Amino acid sequence: MSTLSEVARRAGVTSATVSNVLRNRGRVGEQTRQRVLEAVEALNYRPHLAARALAEGRAPTIALMVSSIANPFYPEFALAVEREARKSGHFVIICNTNEDPHAGRAYLDQIAGTLSEGVLVMNANLDFDDLHKTQARGAPVVLCMWERPDDPPGLPCIAVDFRLAGQLAAKHLIELGHRRIGAIVGSKPSGIHASRYEGFIDAMREAGLKVPAKNVRYAPDTIQGGYTAARDLLEHDANMTAIFATNDLPALGTMHAAADLGRNVPRDLSVIGITDIQLAQQSRPPLTTVAVPTVEAAELAVTLLRDLIERPTRKHGAHQKAPRMCVTSEPRLIVRGSTQKR
Amino acid sequence: MSTLSEVARRAGVTSATVSNVLRNRGRVGEQTRQRVLEAVEALNYRPHLAARALAEGRAPTIALMVSSIANPFYPEFALAVEREARKSGHFVIICNTNEDPHAGRAYLDQIAGTLSEGVLVMNANLDFDDLHKTQARGAPVVLCMWERPDDPPGLPCIAVDFRLAGQLAAKHLIELGHRRIGAIVGSKPSGIHASRYEGFIDAMREAGLKVPAKNVRYAPDTIQGGYTAARDLLEHDANMTAIFATNDLPALGTMHAAADLGRNVPRDLSVIGITDIQLAQQSRPPLTTVAVPTVEAAELAVTLLRDLIERPTRKHGAHQKAPRMCVTSEPRLIVRGSTQKR
DNA sequence: CTGAAAGCGCTAACAT
DNA sequence: ATGTTAGCGCTTTCAG
DSSP states (O other), X not given: OOOHHHXXXXXXSOHHHHHHHHHTOSOOOHHHHHHHHHHHHHXXXXXXXXXXXXXXXXXXXXXXXXXXXXXXXHHHHHHHHHHHHHTTTOEEEEEEOTTOHHHHHHHHHHHBTTTBSEEEEESOOOOHHHHHHHHHTTOOEEXXXXXXXXXXXXXXXXEOOHHHHHHHHHHHHHHTTOOSEEEEESSOTTSTTHHHHHHHHHHHHHTTOOOOGGGEEEXXXXXXXXXXXXXXXXXXXXXXXXEEESSHHHHHHHHHHHHHTXXXXXXXXXXXXXXXXXXXXXXXXXXXXXXXXXXXXXXXXXXXXXXXXXXXXOTTOTTOOOOOEEEOOOOEEEOOTTOOOO | OOOHHHHHHHHTSOHHHHHHHHHTOSOOOHHHHHHHHHHHHHHTOOOOHHHHHHHHTOOSEEXXXXXXXXXXXXXXXXXXXXXXXXXXXXXXXXXXXXXXXXXXXXXXXXXXXXXBSEEEEESOOOOHHHHHHHHHTTOOEEEEEESOTTSOOSSOEEEOOHHHHHHHHHHHHHHTTOOSXXXXXXXXXXXXXXXXXXXXXXHHHHTTOOOOGGGEEEOOSSHHXXXXXXXXXXXXXXXXXXXXXXXXXXXXXXXHHHHHTTOOTTTTOEEEEEEOXXXXXXXXXXXXXXXXXXXXXXXXXXXXXXXXXXXXXXXXXTTOOOOOEEEOOOOEEEOOTTOOOO
């Protein structure tokens, strides 16, 4: 690793000048400029980002906290985050909390504000206290997918109207003529998917339909979780004609369960999910789902974070404004092959 | 962000002492120690990792270059990398090259050796020249999944015997009684999957079987790619009873194609892949595949990289040893539901 | 056991 | 147009 001053010496100038040509700051004579560039080339010099970060008082990275990158939804999101982050020269550090608040805290303590300028939080099951502390230390935090635009979390966030997503899904099923509809909720009862379920209930009630508790299952947010829940549901009520899942993964599991039970989707059973992950297009039949603006959310999240980094909110001001919230465009129904008229 | 010296001042000591207690270096009196800890707590102090990195001349991160984190295989790998990296206090920066050597170079130029101590390369389609330059600059590079243990790439690497994987897959099909077997190769003809295909050919030849060119397709390494290729294959040879794909994703696509063509898997068509990604267990029927030791490869890769970081090879020594190569344990066949006797 | 001081590689005024 | 000079926050000898 050669350094700035080595380059400077070789070019017969001072390091300030080298810095200037490298960053196109200040005026530099064309010839010196050339000599510097040659020296850079000759020495295979690259600026030391950590040193630069220290000198500038900023960092070229942001952290993305997720519960586990192995959940197929997150990579899609992470990819979008990275794309957007690159625009401002930020690298992204992926932090897998594995749903463990302790691991999450460890990450925040180490990274936030030192290695990374800010942190994006995506369903990582973090302690809000830790998040506030992180903010207080000067590292902006933004929640990437807040599920309730009508109920701000007290932290900057990107909100997606997931209640609406639930409504849309239920309405679709109802319009198709389904009445006995089961629900699989991919979280604990008042967990992250609660508002999706509420939306579902809303639409059902509006149509004069009840959802008895025995038609609802809470399950892990995975294909396997959906599979188990769906089997359970289907075995308890052979007349159920449709199943709504709060996420695509359990919906996919539901299709498998149906297949194993000899029920054809969509003929015997309609299935709908939420999100529209890539896999949703690739199942047989392709999954009908309510698409959520993932990429948009990612871009907004990075943009908001950047903004917070640029214009730090005064931490101890008397008139602390409410944390900013951006709402994405609305979720929309994508009809594919897993639902049909009954 | 409070700093070391602020903490020092508050504790009535000097920053060297604070540094010592924080890192358990040097001897520190118990009482001073306590006072320092209190000050740290009171100020909500966290060490500035970039500053520390600069002072120590090392960095707390490693970079993982992948073509796109959205390919479902990579997140599994990335997760394992991260777990292992954490053990030595390294964070991982994900670099999506998007198969673009130019993007890859840009990443290497910026990150390697400054923000991150070393780089892990996973099928990122990088220029070997760039990789060598990176190394020369002092940032160790390791290739994470080299496909041919018998043909070292001239860079440190983790090798997986993918030729064997191809053989295992073919043998399984042959033992099941299949003779007319199609192949879908998930790369360009002499691309990354070549050795898997060679292994397949080997086993076929050994069994006295030919693979006419018309029974082979080169396709993108995706579900969709496999789907298209399989349809093509099946429509050209209605008597084909099995298809071997060099990767799970195209194998999954093959199953979809079969379904759409009214061919039952495994009754009418056996399908086998390579890798054993999580999705392989979750298809209907579950996919028979040759499992590759992903997690092991990830761990070895990080370990090797760490080693290279610790003990830098002299770059210009006369007796430059051949770059180190670690070979993982062997791939092994996992029989599930997508293959059967014919 | 603790303090003083130098320096990691770079940037950013301020001089010249 | 280029050089000088201070740091950024931390670690690390080396003294005391």
